[in-house]
Amino acid sequence: MHIVITGANRGIGQALADRYRAQGHDVTGTARVSSAQLVLDVTDPKQQAAIAQGLAGRPVDLLICNAGVYLDKGHDIDGFPADMWAQSFATNVTGVFLTVQALLPNLRAAQGKVVILSSQMASHTRAPGGSYIYRASKAAALNLGRNLATDLRADGISVGIYHPGWVQTDMGGTQAEITVDQATDGLLCRFESLSLATTGCFETWDGQPHDY
Numbered sequence: 001m002h003i004v005i006t007g008a009n010r011g012i013g014q015a016l017a018d019r020y021r022a023q024g025h026d027v028t029g030t031a032r033v034s035s036a037q038l039v040l041d042v043t044d045p046k047q048q049a050a051i052a053q054g055l056a057g058r059p060v061d062l063l064i065c066n067a068g069v070y071l072d073k074g075h076d077i078d079g080f081p082a083d084m085w086a087q088s089f090a091t092n093v094t095g096v097f098l099t100v101q102a103l104l105p106n107l108r109a110a111q112g113k114v115v116i117l118s119s120q121m122a123s124h125t126r127a128p129g130g131s132y133i134y135r136a137s138k139a140a141a142l143n144l145g146r147n148l149a150t151d152l153r154a155d156g157i158s159v160g161i162y163h164p165g166w167v168q169t170d171m172g173g174t175q176a177e178i179t180v181d182q183a184t185d186g187l188l189c190r191f192e193s194l195s196l197a198t199t200g201c202f203e204t205w206d207g208q209p210h211d212y
Contacts, residue, residue, distance in 0.1 A: 007067030042095030059110035092137035111156030149200035
């Protein structure tokens, strides 16, 4: 398979890239840093166009939209400036759409799969307060994925949205519940089982249906 992963330079994205490469798959990893296999700021339409041009003619079997930010972590209600909202939505929502849009010809060629890493914090049934920007952006990413699943079904492209767990990464922190390896193991199984029969699903890393 040819697999494209955004935000593949650390955390879950890097672990997924390493695991797929170890299995013998062709992995294209992107990140904003200059050391990345392919440099891509998902918020930048020009860079998206360059990636699309660079991958022209190469079918994409699996697109993993992993790049994301959690800029408002630890802020209180007085600490959510407008530019933080704009930056977060640009990456966590617009960036997902721009990536899918840019690689749509490649996905159509393979009748591939699109995976969006959202969060349990996207669920409207979980409202403990705080993290307003991150919660709202991940809820929007969930909604985006559900609607993409409807529109891309006719192309044979399935779309899954997943909560990767509270993972021990730079974003999740050292007190998180599961390791990167545990999250990766579970997500690999979820991505493999994704199909048109389950398109639009919102599931946890360990296969449990999640409340919307």
